[in-house]
Amino acid sequence: MSVPMALLALLDDGPAHGFDLKRRYDALLGHGRELKYGQVYATLQRLERDGLTAGVGVEAGSGADRKLYAVTPDGVSELDTWLVSAQPISGRPAELFTRVVLALASGRSATAVLDAHRRLFLDRMRELTAARHDGDAIDRLAGDYEIAHLEADLQWIELAAARLADLSEAVR
Known part of the structure; x- marks a missing residue:
């Protein structure tokens, strides 16, 4: 299963931070095999490095600040190709x-x-x-x-x- 493609699809609804992406992923696709937070953030960093996502801001959280990610046009294109x-x-x-x-x-x-x-x-x-x-x-x-x-x-x-x-x- 492609975690990077899953995160791109989930970001297609709008910017989100890793915590929310993990929750949504687990609800839709986890089925007893939930993602680890480290995997989510490492994948988001690789997607950003590859130009498929971009950081679009920071939200204050109850602990550390949370970086918001958005899918880029290249990310949308990559997702569309992968799906079909x-x-x-x-x-x-x-x-x-x-x-x-x-x-x-x-x-x-x-x-x-x-x-x-x-x-x-x-x-x-x-x-x-x-x-x-x-x-x-x-x-x-x-x-x-x-x-x-x-x-x-x-x-x-x-x-x-x-x-x-x-x-x-x-x-x-």
């Missing part, structure tokens, strides 16, 4: 879920995310099916394994697409 990129996701089951939730949280089209991945998975299934004729028994079994996982992913995509209205309401 037609490249294989890492294979981690939560990554497509993360992209859909972040698209909804940032006011983007979750349908576009689902459609891009549906096309990607169907294309890969066609490649694997065609390759069955050339491979040996082990290659065919490995292809069958990947096809079974792609079929499950496609079922999840259809389920998510049917629930987008409810999901959108829950995320906002």
Whole structure:
């Protein structure tokens, strides 16, 4: 899962400091695997270094002052590309879920995310099916394994697409 992309999506609603970003991330994506504050601030510093976020002020807090971050135009462009990129996701089951939730949280089209991945998975299934004729028994079994996982992913995509209205309401 891409923590930097998640923080960019959460900043797309407006400037925020690390404390609020962590709380929102944990509420939307944590599911028992919450971010550590150190990871949030280290990621924000890298995003700022790379020109994807910018410091836009400081708010006084109950302890130390809190730096406000905002997403830059380059950060918005990077986020848009990542959400619908037609490249294989890492294979981690939560990554497509993360992209859909972040698209909804940032006011983007979750349908576009689902459609891009549906096309990607169907294309890969066609490649694997065609390759069955050339491979040996082990290659065919490995292809069958990947096809079974792609079929499950496609079922999840259809389920998510049917629930987008409810999901959108829950995320906002």
